[in-house]
Amino acid sequence: MEYSVEVINLSKSYGKKDAVRGIDFKIKENEIIGLLGPNGCGKTTTIGMLLGLLKPSKGQININGMKIEKNRIEILQKINFISPYIELPKKLTVQQNLVVYGKLYSVKNLKSRIEYLTSKLRLEELLKKITGELSSGQKNRVSLAKALINDPDVLFLDEPTASLDPEIGDFVRTFLENYKREKKISVLLASHNMNEVTRLCSSVLMMKDGVIIDKGKPKELIAKHGRQNLEEVFLKLTRSKNEI
Amino acid sequence: MKFNRIYGLFLRHFFLITRSFPRVLDLIYWPSIQITLWGFISNFFASHSTYYNNAVGVILTCAILYDFLFRTSIGFNMLFLEEIWSRNFTNLFISPIKISEIIISLVFTALVRALIGLIPAILLTSPLFGISLLDLGVHLFFLFLSLYIFGITLGIFVSSGLLRFGPSFENIAWSTMFLLAPFGCIYYPIEILPEFFQKIAYSLPLVYIFEEARNILINQSVDYQNIIKAFYLNGIYLVIGISLFYYSFEKARKKGTLINIGE
Numbered sequence: 001m002e003y004s005v006e007v008i009n010l011s012k013s014y015g016k017k018d019a020v021r022g023i024d025f026k027i028k029e030n031e032i033i034g035l036l037g038p039n040g041c042g043k044t045t046t047i048g049m050l051l052g053l054l055k056p057s058k059g060q061i062n063i064n065g066m067k068i069e070k071n072r073i074e075i076l077q078k079i080n081f082i083s084p085y086i087e088l089p090k091k092l093t094v095q096q097n098l099v100v101y102g103k104l105y106s107v108k109n110l111k112s113r114i115e116y117l118t119s120k121l122r123l124e125e126l127l128k129k130i131t132g133e134l135s136s137g138q139k140n141r142v143s144l145a146k147a148l149i150n151d152p153d154v155l156f157l158d159e160p161t162a163s164l165d166p167e168i169g170d171f172v173r174t175f176l177e178n179y180k181r182e183k184k185i186s187v188l189l190a191s192h193n194m195n196e197v198t199r200l201c202s203s204v205l206m207m208k209d210g211v212i213i214d215k216g217k218p219k220e221l222i223a224k225h226g227r228q229n230l231e232e233v234f235l236k237l238t239r240s241k242n243e244i
Numbered sequence: 245m246k247f248n249r250i251y252g253l254f255l256r257h258f259f260l261i262t263r264s265f266p267r268v269l270d271l272i273y274w275p276s277i278q279i280t281l282w283g284f285i286s287n288f289f290a291s292h293s294t295y296y297n298n299a300v301g302v303i304l305t306c307a308i309l310y311d312f313l314f315r316t317s318i319g320f321n322m323l324f325l326e327e328i329w330s331r332n333f334t335n336l337f338i339s340p341i342k343i344s345e346i347i348i349s350l351v352f353t354a355l356v357r358a359l360i361g362l363i364p365a366i367l368l369t370s371p372l373f374g375i376s377l378l379d380l381g382v383h384l385f386f387l388f389l390s391l392y393i394f395g396i397t398l399g400i401f402v403s404s405g406l407l408r409f410g411p412s413f414e415n416i417a418w419s420t421m422f423l424l425a426p427f428g429c430i431y432y433p434i435e436i437l438p439e440f441f442q443k444i445a446y447s448l449p450l451v452y453i454f455e456e457a458r459n460i461l462i463n464q465s466v467d468y469q470n471i472i473k474a475f476y477l478n479g480i481y482l483v484i485g486i487s488l489f490y491y492s493f494e495k496a497r498k499k500g501t502l503i504n505i506g507e
Contacts, residue, residue, distance in 0.1 A: 014499070014500065044503065045500075045503075048503045051338045052338070053334065053337060053338065053497065053502040053503050054497055054498075054502070055494070055497040055498045073340045076339060079338075081335075081338050085331075086331055086332070086334040087330060087332060087335075088330075088332060089256065089326075089332050091263055092256070092259050092260060092263065093259075093263075096259040096263075099252075100252050100253070100256040100259070101252070102252070103248050103249060103251055103252025103253075103255060104248075104249050104252040104253065104336075104339040104341055106246050106248045106249060106340075
């Protein structure tokens with residue numbers, strides 16, 4: 001199977017309002033694709049449909065060759081998601097949260113999986129701590145551990161380093177790079193951090209008003225639009241009235 | 245259906261209960277207060293009313309039964325609301341847990357929560373008022389089971405509303421039981437109600453359960469018709485509730501409530 005994720009002519013409308021209009025993209029195995037766009041452009045709606053939380057109005061999503069509308073549970077078993085806007089139960093310890101989610105994903109050898117993630121994400125000293133009492137950086141690493149608890153084939157990341165200090169942000173980015181290389185997973189990264197996208201993503205989708213207005217490799221987009229970096233390309237595209 | 249996922253969701257709530265003494269205290273506190281309060285009222289009625297003559301425990305028994313129903317229903321809703329309050333809702337619904345597994349896990353967890361509150365209350369009634377719920381005999385099991393099913397069904401109805409409309413439906417979750425209480429005929433016979441209210445009451449299983457509890461305690465006889473009618477109505481409401489829950493889930497996926505529910 002060449003593509004882990006295939007999005008075909010995907011649309012979502014709420015009444016007369018179109019949140020996403022006929023978008024297409026694919027993500028290969030061992031590839032990170034960036035999803036960029038201003039707030040309200042349809043990124044969260046797109047990710048919501050990819051996660052099965054939202055029912056598309058039109059179009060199709062295939063993950064690992066299966067249609068999400070017909071195989072939602074099977075697909076959810078092999079994907080996961082991290083976002084600073086959702087949290088793990090605050091009163092539970094880190095270990096309890098990982099056990100709960102390990103059970104929800106029916107993870108085999110859960111103890112060794114937790115030990116592996118704990119070691120990779122430097123969580124050893126946090127396991128017995130209450131999740132709600134952790135710092136943002138610590139919570140972020142715990143959420144990452146939860147997102148990887150089921151050894152996903154596809155990972156959706158929504159601003160995974162938002163509100164993190166540069167050191168922790170760099171740790172997370174390095175971890176994701178290494179983890180993707182090691183496990184050959186497919187990743188869709190929605191972010192407003194252009195340096196992060198330039199560093200991690202092999203290709204970028206630019207969204208505005210529910211449609212993909214441009215796509216390509218970060219360096220190609222920078223050259224195509226005659227700008228110095230991806231942030232300038234982002235600003236040019238989002239501020240222009242007639243794209244491309 | 246995977247036992248692991250059902251067990252996983254149960255653990256999520258069990259860990260929460262065991263980690264927080266105030267939560268345990270809260271589970272025990274209200275039923276105990278309720279039972280104590282009604283125990284005194286019960287004593288008063290027993291000495292001033294001919295209706296309850298020689299049946300001191302009737303009101304108190306009905307209070308305990310009603311409290312069990314209340315705890316079960318609110319317990320189910322609480323489990324759902326906990327996910328919303330902790331902003332964990334999305335994490336739960338992007339895990340491969342099926343709707344049927346969510347319902348079974350919450351049904352079981354709600355029972356554990358209700359029993360944590362109920363058992364101390366039952367134990368209190370004997371030394372304080374010399375009354376034992378076991379006077380209802382083996383039929384007590386059927387009455388409790390019937391109340392448990394109806395409590396869960398109400399919980400499923402309210403959770404369907406929470407799924408569909410989000411946290412704004414929360415207040416309904418708290419008021420359901422108070423709205424139904426007058427029609428349940430918990431402390432008085434159905435004849436007390438106006439005729440129109442009686443028609444509503446007869447469409448609920450509660451009236452058959454509480455009429456039968458009083459019948460057993462006061463007349464020392466059992467009318468199995470009441471128990472059967474209660475189970476029959478419970479079955480209908482449970483099927484409607486579960487169907488509504490599935491419908492609300494699909495509706496929430498269409499409307500986007502699952503994404504915005506924590507906000």
